[in-house]
Amino acid sequence: MIIFRYLAKEVVYTMAAVSGVLLLIIMSGRFIRYLGEAATGQLRADFLFAIMGYRLPGFLELIIPLGLFLGILLAYGRLYVESEMAILTACGVSQNQILKLTLIPAAFIAILVGFMGIVVSPWGANHVENIFAQQDAMTEFETLVPGRFQGQEGAGRVTYTEELFDDRQRMRNVFISHSNPDDTKRRLTVLVAEEGTQQIDEATGSRYLMLHNGYRYDGTPGQPDYRVTRYKVYGIKMPESKVTKESPKEKAIATSVLWHSDKPEHQAELQWRLSLPIIVLVITFLAVPLSKVNPRQGRFLKLLPAVLIYLLYLGILIGLKGAIEDGKVSVFPVLWPAHLIFIGVAWLLLSKDNLPRILKRKTQPVEQEG
Numbered sequence: 001m002i003i004f005r006y007l008a009k010e011v012v013y014t015m016a017a018v019s020g021v022l023l024l025i026i027m028s029g030r031f032i033r034y035l036g037e038a039a040t041g042q043l044r045a046d047f048l049f050a051i052m053g054y055r056l057p058g059f060l061e062l063i064i065p066l067g068l069f070l071g072i073l074l075a076y077g078r079l080y081v082e083s084e085m086a087i088l089t090a091c092g093v094s095q096n097q098i099l100k101l102t103l104i105p106a107a108f109i110a111i112l113v114g115f116m117g118i119v120v121s122p123w124g125a126n127h128v129e130n131i132f133a134q135q136d137a138m139t140e141f142e143t144l145v146p147g148r149f150q151g152q153e154g155a156g157r158v159t160y161t162e163e164l165f166d167d168r169q170r171m172r173n174v175f176i177s178h179s180n181p182d183d184t185k186r187r188l189t190v191l192v193a194e195e196g197t198q199q200i201d202e203a204t205g206s207r208y209l210m211l212h213n214g215y216r217y218d219g220t221p222g223q224p225d226y227r228v229t230r231y232k233v234y235g236i237k238m239p240e241s242k243v244t245k246e247s248p249k250e251k252a253i254a255t256s257v258l259w260h261s262d263k264p265e266h267q268a269e270l271q272w273r274l275s276l277p278i279i280v281l282v283i284t285f286l287a288v289p290l291s292k293v294n295p296r297q298g299r300f301l302k303l304l305p306a307v308l309i310y311l312l313y314l315g316i317l318i319g320l321k322g323a324i325e326d327g328k329v330s331v332f333p334v335l336w337p338a339h340l341i342f343i344g345v346a347w348l349l350l351s352k353d354n355l356p357r358i359l360k361r362k363t364q365p366v367e368q369e370g
Contacts, residue, residue, distance in 0.1 A: 003093060008105045010075040011068070015109075018074070019060075019067030026059055027052065039145065047131050054124035054131075058251070061117045061276055066310070068109055069283040072102065073306055076291035083295055095350065099288045106284040114277035118255045125252040144171070156180060161196070171196045174211060176236075190217040191234065198238075207238040268324035271335045275317060278339050283310060285346035313342050 031052060037043040076098075079085045088098070144150060149160045162173035174196040178189045193214030200207055211234040219226035250258075250269040258270040290306040316338045323329045 003088065004101045004104065007075075007098065007101050010079070011071050011102065012105055013071075014075040015064075015067045015071030018070045019063050022063045022067060023059060026063065027056075030055070039148070043135060047135060051128055051131055054127045057116045057120040057124045061113055061121055064109060064113050065276070065280050065283055068106065068280060069287050069306070069310055070303075072284065072287035073291045073303055076288065077293050077300070077302070080291065080293045081295050085292075086295075095288065095292070099285070099350070102284055102288055103281070106280055110277035110280035113280050114274075117273045117276040122252060122254055125249070126254075129249065129252050146171075149175075169198050174214070185220055187218065187220050191215075191236075192217075193234070209236045209238055210234070211236070264327050265325045268321045271324070271333055272317070272321050275335050275339070279314075279317070282313070282339055282342050282346070285343060286310070286313075286349070289346065289349035289352070309342075309345070313338070316341075 031048075034043060034048055034051060038045045038048055076085070079088075085098075144159060144161055144164065146161055146164050149158055151158045156179045158175075158177040160175040161171040164171050172195055174191070174193045176191040178191075179186065191211060191214060193211035195212045197210045197212070198207060199210055211231070213232060214230075214234065216229040216231065216234065217226055218229075250265050253266065253269070255270065255273060258266045258273075261267070261270075286309060287306065290302050290309070293301050317335055320329070320334050320338060324334065
């Protein structure tokens with residue numbers, strides 16, 4: 001138990017550190033992307049942290065296996081470099097025993113990853129889709145950012161407001177520029193107003209932006225024949241949001257629904273989710289023999305080849321999953337042979353390390369009884 005606690009502590013602490021760094025890098029990149037969309041008005045800032053929270057399980061289900069793999073390589077590599085593994089071997093602890101001890105925490109991690117991949121991650125992905133659907137249902141004025149010119153894609157309109165009040169129902173110093181993309185004369189309409197309010201027609205339910213005390217300019221840029229109109233109240237009918245109900249993505253579908261579905265893309269997603277805990281166990285079999293290094297060579301010697309093997313393993317699984325989705329292969333669980341292949345690779349690596357000891361045992365002279 002002392003040896004088990006020591007090895008488990010080394011692996012788990014290193015895995016947590018590596019996973020934390022990887023999670024910080026990946027989430028920072030995604031957060032910057034969403035932050036840019038929020039700054040340009042494509043995404044409400046209120047949704048930003050909710051989206052990141054719901055996406056966290058999807059990140060962890062891929063980061064934790066890689067963190068465990070690198071954690072075993074780095075932790076056991078240090079033990080080899082500092083000759084602690086040599087001491088354990090001298091005390092009768094073989095590499096197979098180290099593998100068995102390592103599989104105990106790996107089994108708990110596999111259960112955690114499987115639970116996130118099968119239950120938590122689809123739940124989070126479904127909430128993210130609902131948030132984006134809610135975002136698409138909003139009008140352009142509900143996503144305005146004060147002090148920033150915002151363009152509406154495909155509408156030829158640029159909107160600006162200096163301040164927003166009363167829960168986005170009233171705005172001050174409004175600027176709206178509108179042009180028809182199909183107009184060959186490039187005519188432009190510019191509206192400026194001291195104040196703007198949103199109103200809803202109770203009879204039709206239509207939304208209107210009511211501009212107060214402003215001017216309307218109509219004309220072609222570069223031409224002197226501009227028409228200027230002064231108004232006290234000017235109403236603009238706001239375009240209605242036309243959100244089409246789309247089928248949820250495979251990642252957002254519950255595992256129970258995938259289980260009873262015959263669609264290739266659903267079966268591919270189901271096999272991927274069921275493969276996540278298997279990946280954790282397979283990379284444990286691979287990492288233990290790959291972590292063995294010569295103390296003079298340093299613990300980073302086998303890090304690059306090990307990472308390449310991991311990427312090859314993951315790449316084959318992703319390629320087979322894509323082949324199932326495209327209908328290039330049958331729905332038969334084609335991901336399982338990939339697991340068996342790399343288990344065979346791990347067995348060869350373990351056999352290679354154990355072969356000298358086995359041969360030495362076989363060549364020892366047998367004492368004859370007198």
